[in-house]
Amino acid sequence: MDITFEHIFRLGNVVFENNLYRQIHYPEMLTRYDSNFIEFKKIPTLSEFKSAEGYLRSFHLKHGQNHVKFYFPENEKPIVELIDYLNHSGYNIGFLELYTIQPNQFPIVQENPDIEIYPVTDKNLETFLKYQYQQDLEYGSEFANQKQQLHKRNFENPNILQLLATYKGKPAGSVDIIITKDTAEIDGLVVDENFQKKGIGSRLQKFAMEQFFNKTIILVADGEDTPRDMYRKQNYQYHGFKYHVNKVCIPESN
Incomplete structure (x- = not known):
């Protein structure tokens, strides 16, 4: 059995989706970052990321949330231009590892x-x-x-x-x-x-x-x-x- 991150339990609901990303939201626990985020389907360009960032920030503000969080596709690293922007914008950058x-x-x-x-x-x-x-x-x-x-x-x-x-x-x-x-x-x-x-x-x-x-x-x-x-x-x-x-x-x- 080929295990991927798709097998990992995700607490939250898909409330919006397009060709670039899906948005997960969990109104029962707005402070849980891992239940309120955007998950990219492909690595975004800097312009695409900024657009998604603005959308999620606005959405979270309306729900009293003071964070933004983004996941990138499995086994792909964000482009250098995007990493530079994230570093200069005060983001915490991390990565998860999957084990079986x-x-x-x-x-x-x-x-x-x-x-x-x-x-x-x-x-x-x-x-x-x-x-x-x-x-x-x-x-x-x-x-x-x-x-x-x-x-x-x-x-x-x-x-x-x-x-x-x-x-x-x-x-x-x-x-x-x-x-x-x-x-x-x-x-x-x-x-x-x-x-x-x-x-x-x-x-x-x-x-x-x-x-x-x-x-x-x-x-x-x-x-x-x-x-x-x-x-x-x-x-x-x-x-x-x-x-x-x-x-x-x-x-x-x-």
Whole structure:
């Protein structure tokens, strides 16, 4: 099975589309950059980008959003002229990397009785939500509050399995597993900074491997963060990259 970024779960609705790009919008969570953006179908010229930029900025302003975000086609890098414009315009430029693994290829994980992994149920949902709220506060209270509603919607979604990890009984990590017919996507893997380097992330992944042993496991990593090095050591296979840019727009003064 040839896995591409098209297999990655995308939270949001297509609200506009033309030959150059499609626009994704998610009114339930306007502060979530990865649900409110423009995705180019081909690398735009500088003029085409500026036109799309103006459109998205205007659209977001009408909805009280102060950011713009753009994704570029898979395995294509923006042209030099466009990169120069993005750098001079204050954009953050990054790229994602796509990885897959067959569950039987995941390395052996050393057992640690201090670590427990639990699927989220009615009994531990409140504990899970409180843990997530503390993690999401890093991005502001508005984001954290909106994310609480998203976690609740995910809990009701039969195609999403939420996992909570504890260390000596205290919430320490979590992940969402997005399930399709052929794949299980590891999404939002988070380990509390107070419990890192104890093997919690590996245990969460191992639980997913055991639960979905007959599916291809997929995940997306930030191309500039260190977890990608861990994934390579864990036998994940690299499948490609995707550039993205975003910036927070300062409101214009009257």
